[in-house]
Amino acid sequence: MRTENVHxxxxxxxxxxxxxxxxxxxxxARTMAAAMAAxxxxxxxxxxxxRLAIDEAVSQLINDCDEQTHVHCDFTExxxxxxxxxxxxxxxxxxxxxxxxxxxxLAALVDEVTAGADNGLVHLELRINRPASVxx
Amino acid sequence: xxxxxxxxxxxxxxxxxxxxxxxxxxxxxxxLPANSPRHKVVRDELVEMHMPLVKHLARRYRERGESQxxxxxxxxxxxxxxxxxxxxxxxxxxxxxxxxxxxxxxKRHFRDHAWAVHVPRRLQERNIAINHAIESxxxxxxxxxxxxxxxxxxxxxxxxxxEAMDAGRAYTAASIDAAAEANGDGDSPYDRIGGDxxxxxxxxxxxxxxxxxxALPERERRIVMLRFFKNQxxxxxxxxxxxxQMHVSRLLATSLAQxxxxxxxx
Numbered sequence: 001m002r003t004e005n006v007h008x009x010x011x012x013x014x015x016x017x018x019x020x021x022x023x024x025x026x027x028x029a030r031t032m033a034a035a036m037a038a039x040x041x042x043x044x045x046x047x048x049x050x051r052l053a054i055d056e057a058v059s060q061l062i063n064d065c066d067e068q069t070h071v072h073c074d075f076t077e078x079x080x081x082x083x084x085x086x087x088x089x090x091x092x093x094x095x096x097x098x099x100x101x102x103x104x105x106l107a108a109l110v111d112e113v114t115a116g117a118d119n120g121l122v123h124l125e126l127r128i129n130r131p132a133s134v135x136x
Numbered sequence: 137x138x139x140x141x142x143x144x145x146x147x148x149x150x151x152x153x154x155x156x157x158x159x160x161x162x163x164x165x166x167x168l169p170a171n172s173p174r175h176k177v178v179r180d181e182l183v184e185m186h187m188p189l190v191k192h193l194a195r196r197y198r199e200r201g202e203s204q205x206x207x208x209x210x211x212x213x214x215x216x217x218x219x220x221x222x223x224x225x226x227x228x229x230x231x232x233x234x235x236x237x238x239x240x241x242x243k244r245h246f247r248d249h250a251w252a253v254h255v256p257r258r259l260q261e262r263n264i265a266i267n268h269a270i271e272s273x274x275x276x277x278x279x280x281x282x283x284x285x286x287x288x289x290x291x292x293x294x295x296x297x298x299e300a301m302d303a304g305r306a307y308t309a310a311s312i313d314a315a316a317e318a319n320g321d322g323d324s325p326y327d328r329i330g331g332d333x334x335x336x337x338x339x340x341x342x343x344x345x346x347x348x349x350x351a352l353p354e355r356e357r358r359i360v361m362l363r364f365f366k367n368q369x370x371x372x373x374x375x376x377x378x379x380x381q382m383h384v385s386r387l388l389a390t391s392l393a394q395x396x397x398x399x400x401x402x
Binding site for chain 2: 034035038041042043044045046047048049051052055056059101102104105108131133134136
């Protein structure tokens with residue numbers, strides 16, 4: 001669990017999803033995340049965990065966003081790792097605290113979670129690794 | 137009555153000695169104080185002896201799309217209730233007495249877990265096939281399968297597997313209230329898992345999510361504890377509780393949403 005500025009991706013994201021910061025839109029992020037997790041050949045346990053994790057991450061951002069703001073999710077697959085970066089300009093402009101139940105949930109659901117903030121733009125990055133025993 | 141004796145016949149073909157032993161245990165149980173250690177031993181033995189009856193009754197519903205493990209698990213609740221309520225002096229066979237209670241729990245499970253939206257028969261059948269494939273592939277691979285592996289195992293396309301699993305999510309988890317009702321009497325097998333509340337004490341989290349956690353039904357609370365405080369995988373939890381992984385996933389999603397809704401401290 002590191003908290004720092006999220007480094008930029010070495011390559012452009014495969015898919016970007018952008019939506020208005022409304023709870024009703026969380027389902028879109030969830031569906032996209034599950035589809036990308038399947039495409040990365042993650043196990044069904046991991047796919048379900050990714051669904052829960054993006055729910056948690058996006059809900060956290062939305063709770064700190066004005067309604068007209070947009071939330072962006074970048075999905076990238078690199079060498080068997082699914083990287084999901086969510087970002088939005090939030091009211092507080094602060095990265096999520098790490099002593100919360102929500103953070104504990106995120107940390108348990110994915111292999112690595114990092115968060116950071118840059119001029120009011122808050123980002124949360126989730127990384128999920130495909131098990132070595134899966135042959136693609 | 138014919139129903140019950142058939143159940144008994146295929147559930148074990150008990151010898152008269154074994155039947156006598158069961159009757160003796162029931163007589164002993166009736167005379168023991170409910171909180172004595174011996175009471176628990178006798179009750180557990182009786183429950184264990186009659187587990188084949190539950191499995192037999194659960195098998196009647198094997199084409200209905202729920203995992204046999206899930207059904208046996210709810211049937212166990214019925215069995216435990218029946219053991220506690222059976223009065224041996226009345227002269228009834230236990231299986232005759234217990235069958236309606238066990239079937240009642242299984243039927244209630246179906247009532248509480250009905251498909252929430254209309255799902256085409258084709259998808260329901262695929263969902264059954266996929267659930268079977270998940271169970272066998274998990275054993276075979278010693279880890280949960282991927283979508284591609286499931287597709288191969290079921291001779292469906294990746295997209296068809298995803299579609300059927302999405303449909304499976306429409307097969308709703310029990311309402312929070314129904315689950316609380318089923319688990320609230322302290323008879324549930326989940327009550328015996330116990331012991332991991334200490335984990336909570338060592339955590340210094342900012343918010344007071346403990347009351348929110350405590351507000352969850354017993355089983356959901358256990359699942360949240362095991363997943364997030366014991367870091368067990370969904371499959372491990374499913375195996376430990378004797379329910380399907382998809383069921384664990386549904387219960388986790390509902391529980392997290394409930395906790396999130398109650399949390400003001402984001």
